[in-house]
Amino acid sequence: MKSKGLSLLLLVFGSLLNIEQCSSEKILVLSFISTKSHKLTYMPLVEELGKRGHDVTVLSPILSPKPMKNVRDIMTIDGVNLMDKFIKEQNFDLFKMKEENKQMNPFLMFGWFEGVCRDTYDLPQVQAILNESFDLILMQPMFNDCALGLVYRLKAPLVLFSPVSIANFLAEKVGVYFPPSFIPNVMLGLPAEMNFFQRFQNFGMEVMIRATLYFLYEPKVEEIYREKLGNDIPSASEILGNASLILSNGHFSLHSPKPLMPDIVDVGGLHSAPAEPLPKDLEDFIKKGKDGFILFSMGSAIKGDMMPDAKRKMILNVFSKLKQQVLWKWESETMPDLPKNVKLSKWLPQQDLLGHKDIKMFITHCGGGSTEESIYHGVPLVGLPMMADQPTNADNAKKNGYLVELSWNDLTEEDFMGAIQEILNNPKYRDNVKKLSALFSDRPTDPLELGVYWVEYVLRHNGAPHLRSVGRKLNIFQYHSVDVIAAYVAIVSVALYVIFAVLRLICRKLCGSSKSKSSSNGVAIGKKQN
Missing domain, CATH: 3.40.50.2000 (Glycogen Phosphorylase B;)
Structure with missing residues (x-):
């Protein structure tokens, strides 16, 4: 009996030890460029992961508003002062731009991001991160992709967090292409039920964004991180395409429902919480x-x-x-x-x-x-x-x-x-x-609980590669079966052409024999008359 009791005690102790070990993974929350509002959307997730015993390091240009348990906050370049400096240098007056009906110039911002990215890589605190190991990286993309070189070097599963409902250009990195026929681009302000002209606009915007990312933005960030960390680092699309999971700050009750795969999880409302007493x-x-x-x-x-x-x-x-x-x-x-x-x-x-x-x-x-x-x-x-x-x-x-x-x-x-x-x-x-x-x-699970669950799911299952659809391996033409449709059109066209050619040949022969018969009959009649 004593032996069984001791064995049971050891088993319980071992189980508790395993639980503690499972809950103490090292997580890096990575952001080279950020705003206060974007960071606030995912900080409740960071705080909850720390409360659950994970060792969380936040590398960001903006310090967290308060200290958190098990969370180490490392500030890169002062993001608040940097943004203020950029606004003053570029005369970036949104009120004036609005009144003059001008749009933000993304090319101007790309140049600014490039400088921030280069300076951030040179910081000693960023170089020190390269000497650490992590079990998972949580990163907010969207103008933050220059940090992907660091992601690749650290060789840890990547979870992406979208501070707004996930956009097409991010979803397609993991093999999901939202049809522009009923998923409006967030920059256009179009309704989900679009008329022909609106669908025409939407399709054009999607093409323009893809072209800008592919020919301008991604080559620039790739140039920076390869310069800083080595030429063997793959493309930004490839690194993002290997992400284990995307947490999207959206919900179908607020936005047009989107066709999502299991590796894209809506956690809209993650940062919303009951009110606390006011100062x-x-x-x-x-x-x-x-x-x-x-x-x-x-x-x-x-x-x-x-x-x-x-x-x-x-x-x-x-x-x-x-x-x-x-x-x-x-x-x-x-x-x-x-x-x-x-x-x-x-x-x-x-x-x-x-x-x-x-x-x-x-x-x-x-x-x-x-x-x-x-x-x-x-x-x-x-x-x-x-x-x-x-x-x-x-x-x-x-x-x-x-x-x-x-x-x-x-x-x-x-x-x-x-x-x-x-x-x-x-x-x-x-x-x-x-x-x-x-x-x-009205949800079966609180969005914060859902976000924590899926981050820990990726940790438990070593990156959870089983969540990935084979759509990740297909380009947009293959994904929408454009190549297959083209093949069918070609086959049907060739078949119709062959049928038409055969029918035309038969018709010519029949017409030819008919003419020869009528001419021979005419000759015979002429002979008889003579």
Whole structure:
């Protein structure tokens, strides 16, 4: 009995030891180029992996807002100051660009990314990472692909995280091609149900993006990482094509449903969480009013202090006439002629404010993270979309009935006040967003739990190669059977040609023999007459 008890004790101890070993893998979260808003979308996943005992290293240009258990934060080039420097050097004024109907120049940004990438590779903290070993790498692509050389050298399974619902150009790296006939490109703001002209636009945009990536962007990042780490490193497409998994920050209740393979997992809402108590100064400010409060933020990339002064004064004038308190994210905490019911702050706990019982609406640029958080917390929107995916997000919100959209270029005091009053006085907007929130939240598994599960799944199964479809080995023509269709067309065409040629030959022979008979009959008749 003692022997059996001892064996059982050893077995339990061994099992516990194995569990501890399974939960202590080394994970590298890699980002050479990032914004605050993009990093915030995956930090809950990083924090949860650390809580579960994994040894997580975050290599990023932006430090995490707080220390986390088992998470080592290594900052590369100061991303915040670098972005501010770039905006000033390039006169990158989004408000002015919007008013002049100009689009962001990706070629200009490619040049900037190139310089940042080269400088990042030369940093001692990045070189030190090359001397470590990791069990898994979590990376956000999209203008961050220059870090793929480091990924290749470290030889660890790769998990990609898309901060927005996965785009076609990323999905196709792992063998999934979204049909442009019903999956609109995020840059165009088109509806899922497109007419012919919209499908024509969408198809053209997809071709242009592929050409830009293939002929311009990817060769440039490949040149950089090969220069820094060796010419034997394969192409960016090949490295991305070997990714074990893609976590997509999307959900079918918010975006057009997409045909996904098992190695692409939707975890939309991963960073959304129940509200926590507000700091005392914010709570005290909200309590000063009896009619609730309004939150106004244009995100982290759009700098409020670049706003034209005439528009700023107009917005302030509207706010001064409201009964509600207004919290406005601004780059400073002072402003001329600031009304008593308006409070400025360089930073605001957005989710905690959106989850507050007294919030009435969110005035927003319609960024992906902000829109998603408003849905999670059931808050209606006044939308001022500016660029990128924001018009698409605003269009979806408008169709779902929880947003009043305004044009920044045509914004007037009457329109702005009218939109605010429409949200305040018409309960349908809040009712609609509450319904969508219920759809968004109705899942068998919490998105954070789902994300952690799949990351650990890849760890448990050594990269999980069994998730990969053979579609990864096919190009776009093979994937859509264009080559097979062409072969069938050729076969049918040849067969029809042969049939037609044979019939024509038979017809000629029959016609020829008929003519010879009629001519011979004519000769015979002539002889008889003679």
